[in-house]
Amino acid sequence: MTKVFIAGHHGMVGSALVRRLKKEPGTELLLRDRKQLDLTSQSAVSAFLAAEKPDIAIIAAAKVGGIHANSTFPADFLHENLAIASSTVHGAWAAGVSRVLFLGSSCIYPKNAPQPMTEDCLLTGPLEPTNEAYAVAKIAGLKLCQYYRRQHGVLFHSAMPTNLYGPGDNYHPKNSHVLPALIRRFHEAREAGAAEVVAWGTGSPRREFLHVDELADACAFLLGRSDPPDWINVGTGTDVTIRELTEIVAEATGYRGRIRWDATMPDGTPRKLLDVSRLSGMGWTAKTGLRDGIAATYQAFLEEKKSGTLRG
Numbered sequence: 514m515t516k517v518f519i520a521g522h523h524g525m526v527g528s529a530l531v532r533r534l535k536k537e538p539g540t541e542l543l544l545r546d547r548k549q550l551d552l553t554s555q556s557a558v559s560a561f562l563a564a565e566k567p568d569i570a571i572i573a574a575a576k577v578g579g580i581h582a583n584s585t586f587p588a589d590f591l592h593e594n595l596a597i598a599s600s601t602v603h604g605a606w607a608a609g610v611s612r613v614l615f616l617g618s619s620c621i622y623p624k625n626a627p628q629p630m631t632e633d634c635l636l637t638g639p640l641e642p643t644n645e646a647y648a649v650a651k652i653a654g655l656k657l658c659q660y661y662r663r664q665h666g667v668l669f670h671s672a673m674p675t676n677l678y679g680p681g682d683n684y685h686p687k688n689s690h691v692l693p694a695l696i697r698r699f700h701e702a703r704e705a706g707a708a709e710v711v712a713w714g715t716g717s718p719r720r721e722f723l724h725v726d727e728l729a730d731a732c733a734f735l736l737g738r739s740d741p742p743d744w745i746n747v748g749t750g751t752d753v754t755i756r757e758l759t760e761i762v763a764e765a766t767g768y769r770g771r772i773r774w775d776a777t778m779p780d781g782t783p784r785k786l787l788d789v790s791r792l793s794g795m796g797w798t799a800k801t802g803l804r805d806g807i808a809a810t811y812q813a814f815l816e817e818k819k820s821g822t823l824r825g
Contacts, residue, residue, distance in 0.1 A: 514539055514540070515539055515540050515541065515569065516541045516543055516565070516567040516568050516569070517534060517540055517541070517542055517567060517568065517571065518543040518544075518562070518567040518569070518570045518571070519531060519534070519543070519544060519571050519573060520552055520570065520572045520573060520574040520597070521552070521572070521573040521574025521575065522542075522545075522573070523546055523547075524573060524574065524575075524577075524681065525677065525680070525681040525682050525725050526573040526616060526674075526677065526728060526729070527574070528680065528725075529679065529680075529681075529725040529726050529728065529729035530571060530573055531544070532726065533726065533729035533733050534729075537733065543567050545561070552574050552596075552597045552600060552601060553593060553596035553600060554596075554600060555596075555599065555600045555603065555604065557600075558600040558601055558604040559600075559603075559604040559607055559608065561604075562604045562607075563607070563608040566609065566610075567610055568610070568611055568612065569610070569611070569612045569613070569614070569736065570601065570605045570610050570612070570614075571613075571616070572597070572598070572601045572602070572613065572614070572616060572654070573616050574597050575594055575616075575647075575651075576589065576590055576593040576594055577647070578590070578683075578688040578689070578690075579688055579690045579691065579694065580643045580644065581687050582688035583643055583644040583646065583647055584643050587645070587646035590644075590646040590647045590650065591647070591650050593650075594647060594650030594651065594654075595649075595650045598615070598650060598651075598654030598657055599657065601613075601615075602615065602654065602657040602661060602669065603657070603661075605669070606661050606665060606667060606669075610667075611667065611668060612667075612669070612736070613661075613667070613668075613670070614670060614671070614672060614732060614735065614736060615655060615657075615658045615669070615670070615671040615672075616671070616672055616674065616728075616732075617652075617654060617655050617671055617672070617673045617674075617744070618647070618651050618673060618674065619673055619674065619675045619676070619721075619748070619785060619787055620640070620641060620648045620651070621635060621640075621652050621655065621673060622634050622635060623636075623637055623639060623640060624638065624639055624640060624641040624782060625638055625639075626638065628784045628785075628786050629787055629788035629789075630746070630785070630787055630788055631788040631790075631791075632742070632744060632745060632746055632788075632791060635744075636652070643781075655743075655744050657669075658671050658743065659671075659743040659744070662743065668741075670735070670741045670742065670743055670744065670745075671744040671745075672728075672731065672735060672744070672745055672747050673744055673746050673787070674723060674731075674746075674748065675721040675722065675746075675747065675748035675785075675786075675787050676690065676692070676720055676721060676722045676723065676785075677722070677723055677724075677728060678690075678692045678722055678723075678725065678806065678810055679724050679725035679726060679806070679810050679813070680725070680726075680810065680817070681725075681817070681824065682725075682814075682824065683825045684696065684697045684814065684823055684824060684825035685824070685825030686825070688825070689825055691758070692722060692758065692762070692807070693814075693825075695762040696762055696765075696766065696807075696810065696811055696814055697814075697825070699762050699763050699766040700766050700811070700814065700815075702768055702770060703766055703767055703770075707770055708770050708771060709770050709771040709772065709773050710763070710768065710770060710771070710772055711773050711774075711775050712755075712756075712759050712772055712774050712775065713774075713775055713778035713779070714755065714774065714775070714776065714778050714779060714780040715776050715780055716755045716756025716759065717754055717755070717783070718754065718755050718780050718782065718784065719753065719754050719755075719783070719784040719785070719786065720752055720753065720755060720758065720785055721749055721751065721752040721786050721787060722753075722758070722803055722806075723747065723748050723799060724801040724809075724810075726801070727799045727800070727801055728747055731792065731797055732747075734795075734797045735797075745791055745792050746787040746788060746789050746791065746792060747787075747789070747792060748786075748787035748789045748799070749789070749799045749803075750786075750787065750788070750790075750793070750798075750799075751786075752785075752786045753803065755780075758803075759772060760772070761803065761804055761807055762807060762811075765804075765807045765810075765811045766811055
């Protein structure tokens with residue numbers, strides 16, 4: 514029996530990992546919520562891991578948010594995410610955990626990195642200022658895994674997913690990411706019979722989106738490899754414009770009004786696309802199309818709203 518600790522199992526990514534790894538024969542999941550275990554406390558995490566002795570730890574816990582939240586609370590994002598990374602990675606090593614998979618984000622790469630972004634472009638240029646604090650913490654976690662592996666010979670490695678969406682997302686009107694924010698906005702516009710929805714910017718920036726269940730499957734795939742890279746990109750390798758994304762969400766939610774683009778609002782980075790050739794070369798590729806994924810996510814949104822479990 515392989516005992517797997519999933520840090521952050523109530524979050525969107527952690528929940529997807531629970532769904533996926535429950536299907537793995539011979540796997541016992543070790544789960545603790547925030548009230549039971551403070552992941553920012555080195556002493557608490559070390560004691561927990563020493564007592565439970567999991568074979569694998571997956572670090573999916575993080576303080577996350579969109580541009581507004583990252584820009585408004587950078588100290589909180591940096592401090593909390595640094596503390597989680599330090600406590601879990603060091604605690605795992607100290608407790609003799611043989612394998613750690615740390616989950617980061619594509620925002621670790623430079624703002625003006627060549628597109629699509631390869632793993633090798635890490636630390637080759639300045640970060641996007643609006644989420645620099647979060648990115649710095651994730652880079653630190655990635656480097657902790659790399660250096661513990663180098664110094665101590667443990668199998669600690671990282672996965673860097675692109676923009677994620679799916680069941681259990683955060684739909685907060687101010688602090689959510691672009692896709693869940695659009696789902697909520699168009700749903701509420703349809704419910705209110707609004708004649709138009711105002712979208713920010715020109716709609717020209719391009720973004721890549723991966724269904725969270727695909728990330729969980731990629732993680733299971735990586736855990737099956739005996740010698741994975743120190744860090745690896747996880748995405749679809751394809752992107753869409755924000756305008757295309759907005760139209761797909763409007764269609765999925767059944768909104769039939771007008772979409773008006775406010776070009777006085779910022780567009781952000783023109784393009785963010787991961788190079789996923791390293792992972793596809795190992796034998797894993799994403800299968801869920803964006804249109805199907807968004808339609809399924811909207812149904813999950815409705816179910817979460819009805820049951821009172823909607824985040825945000």
